[in-house]
Amino acid sequence: MNLLLLYLEFFKIGLFSVGGGYATLPFLFRMADNEFAFIRKTGWLSREMLSNFLAIAQSSPGAIGVNIAAQTGYAYQGAAGCIIAALGLVSPAIIVITIIAGALAKFKDNKIVMSVFAGMRPAASGLLAAAGLIVWKLALYNPDAIKWFEFIRWKEFAIFAGMFLVMILFKKIHPIIYIIAGAAAGIVLGAFCN
Numbered sequence: 293m294n295l296l297l298l299y300l301e302f303f304k305i306g307l308f309s310v311g312g313g314y315a316t317l318p319f320l321f322r323m324a325d326n327e328f329a330f331i332r333k334t335g336w337l338s339r340e341m342l343s344n345f346l347a348i349a350q351s352s353p354g355a356i357g358v359n360i361a362a363q364t365g366y367a368y369q370g371a372a373g374c375i376i377a378a379l380g381l382v383s384p385a386i387i388v389i390t391i392i393a394g395a396l397a398k399f400k401d402n403k404i405v406m407s408v409f410a411g412m413r414p415a416a417s418g419l420l421a422a423a424g425l426i427v428w429k430l431a432l433y434n435p436d437a438i439k440w441f442e443f444i445r446w447k448e449f450a451i452f453a454g455m456f457l458v459m460i461l462f463k464k465i466h467p468i469i470y471i472i473a474g475a476a477a478g479i480v481l482g483a484f485c486n
Contacts, residue, residue, distance in 0.1 A: 294369055295376045301336075302361050302380030309357060309381075310412055315419035316357030316381065317346070317426045336368055343430040351471050357381055447481045 309315040320342060337345075342360070349359035358378050365377025432452065437443045455474055458465075 295372060298365055298369060298373055299376045299380035299383075302365075302377045303383055305361075306357075306381040307384040310416045310419065312416075312420075313349075313356030313358065314423040315416060316360065317423035318419055320357075320360060336364055339430065339435065341367070346427065346430060351475075448478075451477045451481065 305316055305319040309319060320337065341364075345360045345363045346356070348363065349356045352359055358381055361377040361381040362374045365373035365375070367373075369376065432445050432449050434443055434445050451474060454477070455470060458473075459470065
């Protein structure tokens with residue numbers, strides 16, 4: 293039963309996350325805030341878990357949404373949950389593509405079809421903008437802060453600012469170097485600045 297519920301929850305997310313992997317983040321963030329009744333009962337995701345899953349998903353191959361779904365499923369139902377959650381997320385896209393692929397070739401010049409796709413662009417842009425804010429909030433915002441100067445996670449902000457500056461100054465460095473440097477900086481600051 294848990295696997296079916298896991299599939300259905302991620303199916304719902306996949307159904308409405310137009311715009312790719314980052315477009316799933318607003319829905320997952322709502323999960324982490326326990327705004328979904330089923331998630332509130334199961335406690336699948338917390339902000340900290342989503343933040344960790346996002347960091348792993350961004351640095352591993354594959355779509356971010358699928359990686360996070362797989363990690364969430366694995367954390368709560370093992371290997372079967374990993375597969376079921378990932379399938380739940382991608383199933384709507386597979387179904388929709390299968391249904392409309394043949395028809396789309398016939399109607400690609402139809403004004404209604406063109407209008408529908410034009411209407412999806414702002415929705416995708418909005419979801420991606422929300423995803424950017426969510427990533428900022430997960431990485432740099434401290435929701436447990438009591439004093440005003442504690443609202444920003446300063447160690448994480450220092451890593452972000454340093455990496456951003458290096459990326460602007462040295463544009464020809466391979467992205468894997470940034471990932472390794474960011475991970476090393478996080479480990480060093482985490483070990484010595486607690």
